[in-house]
Amino acid sequence: MAETVDGAATDTMPEPVGFDQLELSPAMRTSVADMGFVTATPIQAGAIPAALQGRDVVGQAQTGSGKTAAFSIPIIERLEARGGPVQALVLCPTRELAVQVHAEFTRLAARHELRAVAVYGGDSVARQTQELRKGAHVVVATPGRLRDHMQRGSLRLDNVRIAVLDEADRMLDMGFAPDVERILRQCPDDRQTLLFSATMPDWVRRLASRHMRDAVDIDINTRPEIPAGVRQLYLQTTWADKTDALARILDQPDVTMALIFVETKRTADVLEAQLTRRGYHVGLLHGDLTQRDRDRAMRQFRDSHTRYLIATNVAARGLDVDDISHVINYDVPVTPDEYVHRVGRTARAGRSGVAVTLITPSEILKLRDVERHARTTILPATLADFPTPELAARA
Numbered sequence: 001m002a003e004t005v006d007g008a009a010t011d012t013m014p015e016p017v018g019f020d021q022l023e024l025s026p027a028m029r030t031s032v033a034d035m036g037f038v039t040a041t042p043i044q045a046g047a048i049p050a051a052l053q054g055r056d057v058v059g060q061a062q063t064g065s066g067k068t069a070a071f072s073i074p075i076i077e078r079l080e081a082r083g084g085p086v087q088a089l090v091l092c093p094t095r096e097l098a099v100q101v102h103a104e105f106t107r108l109a110a111r112h113e114l115r116a117v118a119v120y121g122g123d124s125v126a127r128q129t130q131e132l133r134k135g136a137h138v139v140v141a142t143p144g145r146l147r148d149h150m151q152r153g154s155l156r157l158d159n160v161r162i163a164v165l166d167e168a169d170r171m172l173d174m175g176f177a178p179d180v181e182r183i184l185r186q187c188p189d190d191r192q193t194l195l196f197s198a199t200m201p202d203w204v205r206r207l208a209s210r211h212m213r214d215a216v217d218i219d220i221n222t223r224p225e226i227p228a229g230v231r232q233l234y235l236q237t238t239w240a241d242k243t244d245a246l247a248r249i250l251d252q253p254d255v256t257m258a259l260i261f262v263e264t265k266r267t268a269d270v271l272e273a274q275l276t277r278r279g280y281h282v283g284l285l286h287g288d289l290t291q292r293d294r295d296r297a298m299r300q301f302r303d304s305h306t307r308y309l310i311a312t313n314v315a316a317r318g319l320d321v322d323d324i325s326h327v328i329n330y331d332v333p334v335t336p337d338e339y340v341h342r343v344g345r346t347a348r349a350g351r352s353g354v355a356v357t358l359i360t361p362s363e364i365l366k367l368r369d370v371e372r373h374a375r376t377t378i379l380p381a382t383l384a385d386f387p388t389p390e391l392a393a394r395a
Contacts, residue, residue: 017045023052027111028077032069035107041066043196046218048073051194056215058208059196065220067196071164072105074194078162079137081113086155088138088162089187091180093170095120095142095291096298100320101166102140114138119155121145122291129154143171143179150186160187168197168204177203184211226340226376229347233381234357234367242330242358243274248386249328249356250280250308256325257301260310261342263331268310271330275308285311313338322349329357332366336373356381 017040019032043061051074075088092098102118117136119128149155193212237245262268265286272284283297283306300306324346333339346353
């Protein structure tokens with residue numbers, strides 16, 4: 001980790017610090033406590049004090065490291081309810097992440113007279129326009145839909161005091177770089193800018209140099225690790241038998257909530273139909289669904305109304321659920337980082353979890369490559385490790 005403050009670099013990780021030790025208002029301390037936050041994560045411990053001072057911040061940390069609170073808390077503490085509309089702007093690469101950020105921001109701002117509105121594609125422009133007209137101190141937006149509102153005249157950025165780029169590398173991957181540049185140019189030059197990214201490709205570094213001043217650089221980007229509580233297994237099967245193998249896993253009594261990852265939207269649709277025919281109540285999450293259907297699927301999964309959720313990687317990026325007992329890779333992840341990202345969805349908040357990857361015989365070398373680059377061990381399993389309910393009852 002490298003933290004650069006006032007030009008001085010150090011190789012030390014921010015020391016763990018309780019939220020009660022940060023210079024927060026009594027209202028914020030109460031809201032943080034209500035949400036169960038006790039100790040700040042490294043990115044929060046590094047970013048919040050600097051951001052509270054009005055400094056620009058570049059934070060490098062993985063998804064799930066607590067970045068949302070790292071920028072939401074300073075925004076809430078620094079804005080004024082009487083300061084007019086759109087004082088802060090948060091740009092997110094996906095609508096799922098925008099929804100998640102808006103929800104967490106709203107909870108953190110529960111005792112402050114600040115109103116946040118989320119604008120993203122797939123939702124009614126007219127409804128969003130009505131919400132903006134009611135007055136929004138903070139707008140959480142995807143770049144494309146924000147540009148749409150700017151062109152319609154339903155949103156102006158000339159009062160923005162704080163601009164946040166969340167998951168900046170993902171915005172580059174998704175082709176939003178030109179939109180992000182245009183949006184930042186529409187914001188006042190004297191604003192505070194906070195940038196968070198899991199990686200730092202050249203575009204992100206160039207953007208930071210163009211649009212930020214004397215930024216505090218906080219790098220918590222140690223290589224992401226698989227949680228210690230995850231039991232990692234792989235099960236070799238055939239393409240024809242893969243759904244049968246998946247069903248055997250889902251029938252295990254310890255599978256309380258399962259997140260099933262697939263590579264394509266087509267596979268997600270086919271698998272959802274197959275499991276439904278077998279009597280499983282499953283949710284579906286991919287980019288071709290309407291926003292209403294995606295929100296409903298995520299809500300039902302979070303509330304445990306649906307025990308199994310089939311998802312593509314991009315669609316699940318904003319999914320943050322602590323109670324997932326099993327992650328099942330129906331398709332072998334394309335990259336080691338993708339594997340780590342998927343598997344990290346279980347064994348959260350100190351819990352244990354199981355990750356099972358289904359492979360065909362020709363994919364064993366692909367799995368070994370994931371093991372080597374992710375620096376982990378994935379143990380072999382057989383169907384005997386997942387007995388049918390009848391066999392389990394006889395045991």
